[in-house]
Amino acid sequence: MTALERLADTIGARRGADPDESWTAKLLSKGPEKCAEKFGEEAVEAIIEAVKGDRSALTAEAADVLYHLLVMLAARDVSLGDVLGELERREGVSGIDEKAAR
Template sequence: MTLIELEQIIATRAKASPEESWTAKLLAKGPEKAAEKFGEEAIEAIIEAVKGDTAKLTSEAADVLFHLLVMLHARGVSVADVMAELAARQGQSGLAEKAARPKS
């Protein structure tokens, strides 16, 4: 499965009834809840990475990718948008790219 295919699945599920779809139920709670869920999954992946349990890390990484795409969908950001940003950074060292970011 590709990220584009997963994005399409999420878009389809988003149109379903919240009583029938976990994705629709999560999205119905708003973008903030989708972001919170993504954060929870990211923390769980970090824990498994530190523990060194590759099977659990694989499972948690799948949850992270899924919930990242749900969060992006909630804010109207596409995988294509993200890939375009990555492409714009291509050919630039990571250190140079980070240094060029505006200070917040």
């Protein structure tokens, strides 16, 4: 099991936790829209660090992006497995061809 899979499992396990004791539970209790907003904030922070060229800061922000992406997905009952399955479906397909098929 990868670190990302373990993180997704932890997020799932925290879904029913006390929001006063778990940041994940607090985010999920605020609903999918708030989870999406937080993901967007973290993505912007990662973009800023990518532009600045600070490798260490970008690494930290990228970890935040992955965490908040998984929380956002959990808020809408989309599993990491669902996303990985979609990536596998696209594997070996030209990005241009895949976009044209949508």
